[in-house]
Amino acid sequence: MHNWDWDDLRLILAVAEHASFAGAARHLNVNHTTVLRRVNTFEQAHGLRIFNRLATGYTLTEAGEELLRTAEIMRGAVSDLSLRLEGKDLKLEGTLRITTCDTIMGSILPQILEKFSKQHEKIVVELSTGPFVTDLAQRHADVAIRTGDNPTESLIGRHLSDVRFALYASIEMAVLLEGDDPLTFTKWISPDLTFSQMAVTKWIQSTIPASSIIFKADSLISLRQAALAGMGIAPLPRYLGDNTPGLVRLKSDALDPFTTGLWILTHRDLRHTARVREFISFVSDELRQRSF
Known part of the structure; x- marks a missing residue:
């Protein structure tokens, strides 16, 4: 034995x-x-x-x-x-593991986390910007804040908003473009094949000449930084572009048809955990006050 x-x-x-x-x-x-x-x-x-x-x-x-x-x-x-x-944990204390994407952490989430931490000093937040499906499935995270559609049935949560997209450029480039149709501009920044299934990427591939695309990246944060540097026009989620000082949303309705969902998700077994329930409620209220 x-x-x-x-x-x-x-x-x-x-x-x-x-x-x-x-x-x-x-x-x-x-x-x-x-x-x-x-x-x-x-x-x-x-x-x-x-x-x-x-x-x-x-x-x-x-x-x-x-x-x-x-x-x-x-x-x-x-x-x-x-x-x-x-x-079954009913205490508002302990570790809370959050997974999200870099665009949300790079724009609207830090201020929300700061407010939450002030109100709940005994809850330690651990945050990851890894692949949220894997994080939640392997239980490396308790809560996910993510964009996308149709979350897996094993998770529960709330649809917080529809995320819209727009075209952005640096202040200097926006002045240069004033009065012109952005679609005629010859310097564009595009997501690479990492985002090949994203509707905005497909739109760029079908609308903007390949010769006008001067920069590609596998991160929307990288696209934002390239646009800030004045490299060209970038398609970005509005929550990211509008919350980036130095970027200007261009006058164009080209991306108005493209939206995706913003969700906050957790495991079914954790939905009654005090710190998870409190965090979901707090973040939901905060995010619903913002424009996407």
Whole structure:
């Protein structure tokens, strides 16, 4: 009868997923020698060889693969239990993990977070601008503030607003363009293939000559910075462009047909957690007061 230690199994999972002790150590924020020592101790204690030591890395033995499957089941159970217990948390304190996109954090969200933190000093906000679907699915985040449409059914939340788009340019370039149709201008800034499915990107590809596009980027924040530098006209969400000193919204209705949703989302199991419920209510009220 083996007496499994979950911390040991968690460590073995990390080694298997990163194919190295060094990668596992970085992921778990521990020393490389600690990982090596604990794996060796585990193998000796249970009379098992978990890993094949190869020049290219570490692979699981047959026994290791069996152990990994069990460890993955245990990780899911521990995660589910943790989430259910967090969902019963009635205290306005602790860590609140938020995921959002760089455009929201680069414009309207910092002031809202500052007000929230002043009112709730015992809640520590941890923020990520990573891929929110992965963050929420893997439970690396409690709440997502995101643009988009049709959020996954496993999440619940509120549709806060429709986000509109417009054309922006630096103050100097706006003066140069005054009275002219922006669509005739020959210096444009465009999202790259990262945003190929976005309606605004498709509009640029079908409307603006390729010879007029002088800069592309995989970030709307980068497009904003290029427009601020006077490189050309950039299509941006209004919440980003309107909240950027030095940018001017150009007189054009070309992007009026394009909108997307602004959502605040969480797990079903966390909807009754006090700090999650309070944050969603606070941010919803704040964002609904703003123009998008």
